[in-house]
Amino acid sequence: MVYSQLNHPKCMRVRCTGSELSLAECTIYNPEPIKTGVAVIKCYEEPPGECKKFLCANGKCLIHGKPCDGVDDCGDNSDEMCCQKCQGRAFLCKSGVCIPHYAVKDGIRDCLGGEDELDETDKAIENTFTDPMSEIREMRSSAESQVQCGIPNKQDDHSSRRKRSAGWEETLPTQIQWQVVIQDEGLIRCGGAYLGGCWVLTAAHCVRPKPKSFRIKLSVWKKHRPQSTTDIVPVKNIIIHHEYNPQTYANDIALVQLEELYLSDKCMGYNPAVRAVCVPWSTQQFQPNDTCTISGWGRSSTLKWANVTLVGDCEHYFKDRFLPGMECAGDLEGRVDSCQGDSGGPLVCTDASGLSYLWGIVSYGNKCSETNHLGIYTKVVHYFEWIRSKTGWPAVTKFNQ
Template sequence: MKRINWVSELFLIFFFIVAFFFVIKKCSEDKPIDSSKKNVPFDIDYTTGENQSTWEIIGGEQAKLDEIPWQVAFFIKNKPPNETNFCGGSIVHKGWIITSAHCFKKMYNDTLRVKKFSNVQVYSGSINLEGNGVKSDIEDIIFHPDFDATRLINDIALIKLKKPLELNSKNQSSIPIINEDKYFNLVRTNAMATASGWGIIDEKNTFPKILMKASVPIVDFITCKENYYLINRLVSKDMICAGYNDGGIDSCEGDSGGPLFIEDSLGNKFLFGVTSWGEGCAEPGYYGVYSNIMEHIDFINENCPECLNYSL
């Protein structure tokens, strides 16, 4: 009889241990992003352009003149782009830009957002923020309906321009959004992709004038998820990770909203990620986290079906 009681007690202890770790795991998955982290999306004043702080390229190199013609920057109207640049984006159609929702989080569910985004312009057609790029006004911002501004889930938005861009093959053109076939053929663990932007390039918070780019390997989802789980950060299924385990090269503050794209054997490039967040910049063990466009095709198709029309 005593032996049976001993076994029962052991079983109860085991049960409570398992239950305890299950609760801890669940809580860590639901924990909001720590607002003290430097990689949390900026809190910009859309009137003055003050306090901008977004993701940028660490350990990269300057882009060539016509290498990434779909890259755009967002800046404060009537102020120099090189002084008020706060986020990036990608031209996916002559009238549309795709970017991160958190770049405009202060306008999310804001009845005055039209007035606010009237103070923001899009800079395109030049890799130099002090160059003669095209400045475009915004007609509307369409946020993902399930955007979570705290945990950066569904961190994606579509920007409709008031006037369509004049696209050409040299310094201002669109990039095709990846389709399912290309995604499963190209986007795999350790495949090399490219991120770009005008974000911070060193520990001194230096912002470049010339567009920067970095080649980064795609990281296995489970590996990325487990690494961030250790510091109570959630990598959800709508995200994809890229970067080096030993750090050194990464997107950083100023690059948010910018492209993560991949090239096929014929040299065609496809957009499959949007720069979202990370732990620090190029920190060992913590990869760059991007919104996985393949997980948001329905959102794009519902709001901009023409953005998915391409022949490649």
């Protein structure tokens, strides 16, 4: 399209990654003088025969450019995924994606775990017409003003002890702030995880569609002894996944909606000992061999925590019992495993930026804490859209845009 009537026309170049919510999140460069037109479409033709270089996921044969150099030459970023290492100055994310060097420490989490923003400093992007970073921060801060998730209690943080732990350890009184107790007609059989707002996530086999029979206890340390920070909240609604199968434990997930306080949209008063855990949205956020944390009471009266390892070949251990929406984790030496009494409790993984995500819910297992036996967890990320459809925006993680 040519506008010959324009005097000294200029073209504004915009760079987007494809994950933006609006044009404001793209990088907008200085207007550049053009001679013939104001809009350019760059097309490509598929070369005849077999692609001898890199075949993009969209079918484009990558003739010019190199995979894993931080530049999206394919147009769908497939040439920057599944990389073992990056070329040149590109930065390798833990998930195997290469991003350009100028995206590191630019104020936006380009890597799923946020490792590109460690020791974040504010930097102006050179040669830009407008710096979109402040706009992004402003938009996101307003959208996220009602939710803070996955930030551990620094006073009772157990991360410094993780590497030294080889088994279950007692927590400190307010250490795991998203852990909850699910009480059914006065009896405690399961745990759960607080998502924020008025929502708790647990296993479907832990609940039944009789909300008046349940109470949720938050900030519990000793199972049968409330502490000064303990909140006990009635249940308003229980949403069991519509495809839950109690025989196979398929889709073993349920949402518990808490009762609001009188003349309020909140379910409890401000409690600094209670904090939401983040809900993961990408299956690539955590990988096999990552170390994550489980917590629960089991047969103990005091809340405990332990490290487990995510395992990638779960079918090898569980055969046809391992179904979509499941995750397995544990310690093949038999030192740590979730057992009876931990059901519904959280399996939490922490990313490079320090945010904690609810990666799994304790579902089932056999021969717990025995050699070569693992625990099965409901894989929360598999149900991200289901969770959002039932809870709405305020209950999802701070970085789920």
